[in-house]
Amino acid sequence: MANSAQATDNVVEMQQPSTRAKVQAFGGFLTNMVLPNIGAFIAWGLLTALFIPSGWIPNEELAxxxxxxxxxxxxxxxxITGGRMVGGQRGAVMGAIGAIGLIVGSDIPMFLGAMVIGPxxxxxxxKFDKLIENRIPAGFEMIVNNFSIxxxxxxxMILSFYFIGPTIEAANNLVTAAIxxxxxxxxxxxxxxxxxPAKVLFLNNVIDQGIYYPLGMQATAEAGKSIYFTVASNPGPGLGLLVAFTFFGKKTARRTAPGAMIIHFVGGIHELYFPYVLMKPLTIIGxxxxxxxxxxxxxLFDAGLVAGPSPGSIIAYLGLTPKGSFVGIIAxxxxxxxVTFLVTSVILKMDKSSEETDELASSVEKTKSMKQEGKQVSKSTSNTKQAASKKIDTVSFACDAGAGSSALGATTFRKKLKKRGIEDIEVKHYRIEDVPDHSDVVVVHADLVDRAKxxxxxxxxxxxxxxxxDPNLDPLLDRLENQ
Structure with a gap:
């Protein structure tokens, strides 16, 4: 089978997950509590932007x-979403019951509390259902299930009202006061x-979903907008970086930067610029x-957004900009x-490495040595042969939230399969933890491999x-074509 040895160079052996992988997983968990409900947050943001006294069309009734x-x-x-993620539908009901205690017992919107009490x-x-599994007498299932919840x-609910809520409110106030x-x-x-730095290490969701979004919603409830929604999601720096690589990058970096630029700035998938920063670490300064x-x-312009931009594209930015903030947001x-373009351009122009060095193609190895803790390539010959000989029917692209970079990767890979006349391979995208058991191959960014393991x-x-x-996908394409 063509390129079988090369195709399995990136099969990763079992090892203990790194601390960074655990933090990434935590950020991903927060994201997947927020992401399904983004539409509701945007609806609330539009309601606020339009109908509060300082909005576009003030309306006392709708406000x-x-x-x-x-x-x-x-x-x-x-x-409800957090409870369902952990305990299914019964967990969703439990999460809602606990959350109402937090909400009534506090004086602030309980976003952080809900993200704690739901799970x-x-x-x-x-745990309770596991404890009583196979111990309920026949005919008593419904009464036990209903009364247990x-x-x-x-x-x-009582604990949330008296103890958990006040504790979370105090912690929230402390963070709010600091910022x-x-x-x-x-x-x-x-x-x-x-x-x-957190963004390029895929840790942005921890601070974004866990801190900035809740604080932003609180500020928006009072002022009709918040700067907190912009501090980590600004698409401008990523745009500047990719423009600099378009003009001053080398070989593959220069060729791929324009396409990445459009997807990042308009599509809002920030992960597209991460490899360029990891390839040239000094560009993190820019x-x-x-x-x-x-x-x-x-x-300076006292600008802000009315809700968290998800994805962080210029379209989402302008769509969530309230009256009076357009100049500030665009500026x-x-x-x-x-600023990022100017600084990155200087860094790239000072680079004296040979034009023949295709650094983007080799950034996988750089990332492995610089960013991955304890990452190893499988050295087991028997495992290598087994992986290479196995027929592949399903390829799953996975990322932090399962809705951005993995979707882009899956779409691009399907197009490459079609060009080769391969149409019987299932290629889908998922959140890392949601990749189905029947998947034969999982494709992830190098910075997320510990979490995938x-x-x-x-x-x-x-x-x-x-x-x-990515050149690492070429051997996989060859295997699929020749299997």
Missing amino acids: QIVGPAINYLLPLLLA AGGWVIK GILGFIL EALVATGLLPLLSLINE MILGGMSGIAVFS GVLAGAI MSHNDKEIITIENYIN
């Missing part, structure tokens, strides 16, 4: 929906020192300075792009760096 929606609807949706409720009922939910202090002293741009510049301009995005050690895992044209 009455704003408060109940942010205090009840959105936290309950988060809690906690799911875990409690899951009723009693446990009642206890969780507001940055705002008051003009040091908010310093957040880019954390945001930009990203940080661009992020700082964008935040500084947003602050902040442009400032981030221009936590759930799919029994599968062949192929790592990539570029979702559009």
Whole structure:
């Protein structure tokens, strides 16, 4: 079978997941609580932008929906989703019961609380169901199932009202006070020192979904907009980086940057620029300075968005910009792009490496050595032969949330299969933890491989760096063509 040995160079052996992989998984869990409910958040943002007294078309009657929606609807949706992720439908009910205790017992919108109590409720009922499994007398199943949720939910609701809610509210107030202090002293741009490196290491969802979005919703409820939605999602710096690579990059980087630029800026898939930063680590300086510049301009114009832009595209930015913030938002995005472009251009022009060095194609190896903790390539000959000889029917592209870069990778790969006349291979995209058991091959970004191994050690895992044209996928294409 053609290229069989080469095709399995990226099959990863079992090992303990790194701390970073666990943090990524946590961020992914938060994302998958938020992502299914983004439509509701956007609906609330549009309601706020249009109908509050400072909105585009103030309407006192419709504005009455704003408060109940942010205090009840959105936290309950988060809690229900989190509970279902852990404990199925019974977990969803438990999460909602626990969340209502938080909501009524606090004075702030309980987004953080809902993201805690929802999964906690799911875990409690899951453990209880496991405990009584096969122990319920025949005919008593319904009464046990209903009263178990009723009693446990009642206890969780009381605990949430008196203890869990106040604790989470105090922690929320502490974080809010710290970030507001940055705002008051003009040091908010310093957040880019954390945001930009975290993004290229796929840790952005931890801070975005866990901190900035909840704080942004609270601020929007009071002021009709929030800068917190922009501090980590600005598409400007990524645009500037890719424009710089378009003009001053080498070989593959220069060829692929224009396509990545469009997908990143218009489509909102930020993962497209991560390999370029990892290929030239010094360019993170341009990203940080661009992020700082964008935040500084947003602050200068007192600009903000009415909801979290998901995906972080210019279309989402403009769609969620309230009255009076368009100039500031556009200026902040442009400032981030221009500063990043200028700094990155200098870094790339100072690079004296040979034109013959195709660094983007070799960035997989760089990433392995620089960014992966304890990453090893499988050295087992028998396992290699077994993986290479197995017929492949299903290829699953996986990413953090299962809706952005993995979708792009799967679509691109299907087109390549079609060009080769291969039409009987199933190619789909998923969140890493949701990859189905029948998948033969799992394709993930190199920075997510540790997390993939936590759930799919029994599968062949192929790592990539570029979702559009990664050389690590060529051997897989050859195998599929020749099998």
